[in-house]
Amino acid sequence: MADPRAQILDRIRAAVAAEPGRAAAVRARLSGHEPNLVPARAQVAGASAREAFTSRMGANAGTVQQLDGVAEIFPAIAAYLRAQEVTGPLRLQPDPLLCGLERAPLAPWEVAEGVPEPGDATGVSVAFAGIAETGSLLVHSGDNAPTLMNFLPETHIAILPARRLVGALEDGWERLRRARNRQMPRTVNLISGPSRTADIAMTMIMGAHGPKRLHVLLVDGDDWPKT
Amino acid sequence: MTEPGSAQRMQRSPAAFHDNAEQALNDPQLQQALRQIAAGFGGNRRRAAAALPEFDALCDASAAIKDHTLDHLDLYLEEFERQVLAAGGHVHWCADAAAARRAVLDICREVNAKTVTKGKSMVAEEIGLNRFLEAHDIAPVETDLGEYIIQLAEEPPSHIIGPAIHKTKDQVSDLFHTHHRAYGKTERLEDGGALVAEARELLRQKYIDADVGITGANFLVAETGSTVIVTNEGNGDLTQSLPPVHIVIAGIEKVVPTLEDTATLLRVLARSATGQEMSVYTTFSTGPKRKSDLDGPEAFHVILLDNGRSELLHSTKRDILRCIRCGACMNHCPVYTAVGGHSYGTTYMGPMGAVFSPQFDGLDTAKSLPFASSFCGRCEAVCPMRIPLPALMREWREDAFGTQKISSRERWAMRVWAWVARRPRLYRMAADLGVRILARAGRDRGAFSYLPLGGGWTRARDFPAPEATSFMAAWRATERVPEKEHSDG
Ligand code: SF4
Numbered sequence: 001m002a003d004p005r006a007q008i009l010d011r012i013r014a015a016v017a018a019e020p021g022r023a024a025a026v027r028a029r030l031s032g033h034e035p036n037l038v039p040a041r042a043q044v045a046g047a048s049a050r051e052a053f054t055s056r057m058g059a060n061a062g063t064v065q066q067l068d069g070v071a072e073i074f075p076a077i078a079a080y081l082r083a084q085e086v087t088g089p090l091r092l093q094p095d096p097l098l099c100g101l102e103r104a105p106l107a108p109w110e111v112a113e114g115v116p117e118p119g120d121a122t123g124v125s126v127a128f129a130g131i132a133e134t135g136s137l138l139v140h141s142g143d144n145a146p147t148l149m150n151f152l153p154e155t156h157i158a159i160l161p162a163r164r165l166v167g168a169l170e171d172g173w174e175r176l177r178r179a180r181n182r183q184m185p186r187t188v189n190l191i192s193g194p195s196r197t198a199d200i201a202m203t204m205i206m207g208a209h210g211p212k213r214l215h216v217l218l219v220d221g222d223d224w225p226k227t
Numbered sequence: 228m229t230e231p232g233s234a235q236r237m238q239r240s241p242a243a244f245h246d247n248a249e250q251a252l253n254d255p256q257l258q259q260a261l262r263q264i265a266a267g268f269g270g271n272r273r274r275a276a277a278a279l280p281e282f283d284a285l286c287d288a289s290a291a292i293k294d295h296t297l298d299h300l301d302l303y304l305e306e307f308e309r310q311v312l313a314a315g316g317h318v319h320w321c322a323d324a325a326a327a328r329r330a331v332l333d334i335c336r337e338v339n340a341k342t343v344t345k346g347k348s349m350v351a352e353e354i355g356l357n358r359f360l361e362a363h364d365i366a367p368v369e370t371d372l373g374e375y376i377i378q379l380a381e382e383p384p385s386h387i388i389g390p391a392i393h394k395t396k397d398q399v400s401d402l403f404h405t406h407h408r409a410y411g412k413t414e415r416l417e418d419g420g421a422l423v424a425e426a427r428e429l430l431r432q433k434y435i436d437a438d439v440g441i442t443g444a445n446f447l448v449a450e451t452g453s454t455v456i457v458t459n460e461g462n463g464d465l466t467q468s469l470p471p472v473h474i475v476i477a478g479i480e481k482v483v484p485t486l487e488d489t490a491t492l493l494r495v496l497a498r499s500a501t502g503q504e505m506s507v508y509t510t511f512s513t514g515p516k517r518k519s520d521l522d523g524p525e526a527f528h529v530i531l532l533d534n535g536r537s538e539l540l541h542s543t544k545r546d547i548l549r550c551i552r553c554g555a556c557m558n559h560c561p562v563y564t565a566v567g568g569h570s571y572g573t574t575y576m577g578p579m580g581a582v583f584s585p586q587f588d589g590l591d592t593a594k595s596l597p598f599a600s601s602f603c604g605r606c607e608a609v610c611p612m613r614i615p616l617p618a619l620m621r622e623w624r625e626d627a628f629g630t631q632k633i634s635s636r637e638r639w640a641m642r643v644w645a646w647v648a649r650r651p652r653l654y655r656m657a658a659d660l661g662v663r664i665l666a667r668a669g670r671d672r673g674a675f676s677y678l679p680l681g682g683g684w685t686r687a688r689d690f691p692a693p694e695a696t697s698f699m700a701a702w703r704a705t706e707r708v709p710e711k712e713h714s715d716g
Binding site for chain 2: 016022035036148184185188192207210
């Protein structure tokens with residue numbers, strides 16, 4: 001039997017125009033990272049990016065809370081979980097800065113670090129970037145960032161350092177390439193609100209398989225590096 | 228218990244389109260479910276498109292990205308493969324459905340898989356993966372709620388993005404009540420939230436127990452070797468993060484050059500599909516978990532499926548390969564929204580299905596689908612990838628004429644209909660006003676019975692009264708068309 005790879009590629013080559021310079025055109029496209037049309041609403045920065053992110057994440061059924069600094073993170077989490085009546089175990093992303101914060105405000109909850117387990121009620125993670133255009137978080141896997149933190153616990157609290165807000169998704173890609181030296185992480189997630197389904201009679205229900213609620217803490221200050 | 232509905236009785240063959248359509252038109256529960264599609268998806272898409280001033284320009288840009296990619300498809304696929312391998316993954320090139328099924332089975336066998344969880348994948352439907360795995364003692368578990376529902380019901384998807392869109396809530400209640408007993412859930416739930424919660428709870432354990440997770444792909448990114456899924460539930464992410472092996476099944480036409488190109492396509496995909504600005508989860512997967520990663524699969528495989536796509540690339544139907552499976556064409560199709568997806572008897576339904584299916588299922592069996600059109604052009608108008616769907620259906624009809632796959636009586640009807648369709652004023656009357664009369668006239672002559680214009684069709688549509696005189700005058704004119712005048716029909 002013919003090698004299916006060669007067979008498929010041959011069939012494709014027979015169907016496309018064999019213009020000279022094809023390979024060069026492809027190489028240029030792949031290395032150019034040229035943005036196509038970027039909508040005007042995505043070309044924002046500073047206060048308008050913050051405003052756009054907050055309102056669009058709200059439209060995505062997530063909530064956003066502004067904090068002045070990292071010291072406010074655990075108190076804010078405690079207040080949020082109390083208000084939502086979440087009592088189960090809480091899992092922290094093993095981010096050194098996050099895990100080094102004063103834990104006292106979280107005393108009422110069982111707190112652990114690392115990869116979330118099925119019994120965890122709340123997951124806390126730190127986002128790589130926030131996309132103002134669509135109110136989305138950009139997160140990725142890594143040696144201190146388990147992907148499951150964004151999916152397994154019913155309540156997801158995401159920390160977004162305010163300096164990591166960008167306008168367009170294209171800006172997020174550029175930052176990711178820079179930070180990772182062009183090595184794509186195993187998993188990159190764009191998260192635009194909590195999980196939902198409309199698969200039963202086209203009625204929207206929150207919390208299908210992923211988190212039922214997504215709360216973003218937009219934190220000012222320069223504790224986390226800019227991405 | 229509610230009635231089982233027409234889905235059980237329909238034949239899973241496009242050759243039975245007309246019979247299936249009649250059944251669908253006479254199924255009140257299905258009609259109830261279908262009425263929500265146009266109102267729900269249709270309205271949402273319109274609002275989302277209107278809210279973005281650049282939407283039309285983004286559609287043009289998206290179509291241009293795909294055209295460029297298709298012109299260089301061999302090179303982008305090779306680059307995609309190079310990047311997947313560099314990231315430690317595997318690529319399996321499969322010429323047809325049988326080869327793809329075999330490739331999946333081989334990977335499953337290597338790890339002695341007993342169960343696999345699945346994210347939503349139309350390509351998995353296209354290759355008939357579930358039945359094949361079951362026959363080889365591997366239990367596939369669908370995790371997308373819609374796919375899960377139809378797996379319990381033992382039915383195929385009736386819509387590419389809402390596979391269980393034909394089911395009413397009552398029918399879902401019955402299905403869960405029947406099937407969840409095995410897990411000690413004996414109460415018949417009626418609240419939508421409670422039904423979702425029960426499925427969520429039962430499926431959690433399935434992800435944890437599964438040996439392999441299978442997903443489809445909305446895009447393959449050549450630049451990075453990433454596969455991309457777009458979902459709202461998060462089931463695909465659990466499917467590809469918890470089991471130790473992740474298999475991605477994708478058609479070769481899904482490749483795009485760069486992350487920037489993906490960003491452009493994402494801007495039109497969700498808006499066209501559900502009217503969201505972004506779906507909730509857009510996930511890029513590149514190779515298996517890295518050494519220092521804390522979670523993720525140990526192995527990553529991509530199945531690249533041709534199955535007729537390279538032939539389409541070589542044909543007059545090439546433009547259909549730009550399709551990003553948003554479903555807008557079916558949501559806005561008067562035929563689809565009247566008869567539902569099961570009537571087509573194929574994996575892909577609606578206008579895009581009418582173009583894909585003759586390739587995938589053979590023109591012989593699927594020849595009636597390119598005729599399942601009212602020529603209204605709405606599918607083309609809403610297609611974000613600018614695919615000229617009516618023209619591509621016409622190409623297939625040409626092929627069917629050319630190879631004599633339809634009878635002379637059918638051909639006569641086609642020509643009359645095509646002639647009507649080419650004349651805007653007459654067509655508008657036929658499509659919007661005069662279908663009832665046209666259908667009756669056709670049926671009396673026994674000719675239009677081939678078209679989806681039977682009694683049930685007109686019953687299901689709410690047409691205003693036709694202006695009989697002008698219409699009949701025009702109709703008489705159609706009878707004078709000599710057969711050879713046919714050109715593009
Ligand atoms: S043909 Fe166009 S409208 Fe239909 S599913 Fe494909 S991209 Fe969407």
